[in-house]
Amino acid sequence: MTRLTPRSVAGLAAAALGGVVVHDLTQRKHALLRNFPVIGHFRYWVETVGPELRQYIVTSNDEERPFSRDQRSWIYASSKGENNYVGFGTDNDVERVPGYPVVKHRTFAGEGAATAPHGDEGVPVPSAKVLGGPRGRRHAFRPASVVNVSGMSFGALSAPAIRALNEGAAKVGCLQNTGEGSIAPAHRHGGDLVFQIGTAYFGCRDERGRFDLARLVDLVQSAPVRAIEVKLSQGAKPGLGGMLPGAKVDETIAEIRGIPVGVDCASPSRHTAFGDVDSMLDFVEMVADATGLPVGIKSAVGNLEFWDELADQMGPRTRGVDFVNVDGGEGGTGAAPMIFADSVAYPFRIGFSEVYRRFARAGLTDDLTFIGAGKLGLAENALVAFALGADMVNVGREAMLAIGCIQAQKCHTDHCPVGVATQNPRYTRGLDPELKKDRLANYVLALRRDLLKVSEAVGVPHPGLIGPDDIDILDGQRAAVGLRELYDYEPGWGELGPAVRRELLPLLQG
DSSP states (O other): OOOOOHHHHHHHHHHHHHHHHHHHHHOOSOHHHHHSTTTHHHHHHHHHHHHHHHTTTSOOTTTOSSSOHHHHHHHHHHHTTOOOOOOSSOOSOTTTOEEEEEEOOOSSOOTTOOOSSSOOTTOOBOOSSOBTTTTTOTTOBOOSBSEEEOOOOBTTBOHHHHHHHHHHHHHHTOEEEOOTTOOOGGGOSSOEEEEEEOTTOTTSBOTTSOBOHHHHHHHHHTTTEEEEEEEOOOTTSTTTOOEEOGGGOOHHHHHHHTOOTTSOEEOOSSOSSOOSHHHHHHHHHHHHHHHOSOEEEEEOOOOSHHHHHHHHHHTTSSSOOSEEEEEOTTOOOSSOOHHHHHHSSOOHHHHHHHHHHHHHHTTOGGGSEEEEESSOSSHHHHHHHHHHTOSEEEESHHHHHHTTOOOOOOTTTTOOTTSSSOOOHHHHTTOOHHHHHHHHHHHHHHHHHHHHHHHHHHTOSSGGGOOGGGEEEEETTTEEEEHHHHTTOOTTTTSOOHHHHHHHHHHHTO
């Protein structure tokens, strides 16, 4: 029998370690292991024993922020096509947590509601409204998915990440918002786009940084752009403008945006192409006329005078935006001062309801599409958004988690360990778009499935038909208040008009 010496044991250990290194560097399933061979396994080991450790010395499943471990685990399992169900009941503290939403299921089904045991993950869930239809845009269309990918720029996200999102969106009929960083080669892999015009006009600006309509027309005609979004502000840094740290500004980004390499790219806080609601509506109509595309706005909600004036000026129906994308103050960003991320702009539910009420009073809610963003990639949050009147939801950080983000919160440093929010080749090499596109597609299908399942439980065939009377907000075990009462909605608000319902129901019946 051969006797092992310390030297031979060390040699075997070294060989085994070398084998692990080779395996990790050549596999494509896990970006973390590809970028951090061997030591990356410790992260997965800690994750495996996390439930046991947290019982005694760490946080509970629901305490971590911005996304709890339960929320991340659901997204990860969904994106991998794994079992995303839970056992033994909820571990949420429903008895004591204020603000907890409860969906009120119905005993009997309503008009057109499915009665199958489970919603099919492959069933399409189109928007209830035709985007641009009420204003007669030449290229108006009905979005094929109520769940779409939020605005995340190439620059803030890596090229492999953008490509994975684009190809994944194409697989499930989603729209991908470009973010304000313009259209990159990574955006051109089959997915339909919403082109975002930011305050710096990247992709549609002249040599002096001013808006250039001709360049916009040329750009959107060169790519599968289905709509245009004018970004007024975003939830995590409203009134500040975008910020791309110089460490992320490589030659490709500099060329696409028209900026210097390696220099911090700070977008202005406000637009220069218009300066009030009146001129903004002129700008919207000019862009819509030149491109034929639906044109809308994205904004966080702060001072409400803007929304009062917008609803008032859209009243005559001679000018108007085709959609309003309300971004909650709890939304994400790659880089922002803490005070802006923490304390500027209303959170989604308050902000959205304030905006919706103003259009409802003016009788305009069927004239435009309402989009919501800000942690709405979780079914319970999305359902509240639909009940308040949203027609579609955009997912940002949830989409990032689906393609491999581990919530390291290093987006602003260019040291994202899994290659999602960085331009550093040291990390981006680990992210395989061919694998991650399926992760994004699986996640969107799972979210749409859950939205459809809960719609069936409420007795309706589409999440857009869930109204403010279908969800209560709990105050611990003391009281339950309906969304209609809580957000001061009048009868009929938060619901689709009769004409929109008549168009939608035949689509859902095949």
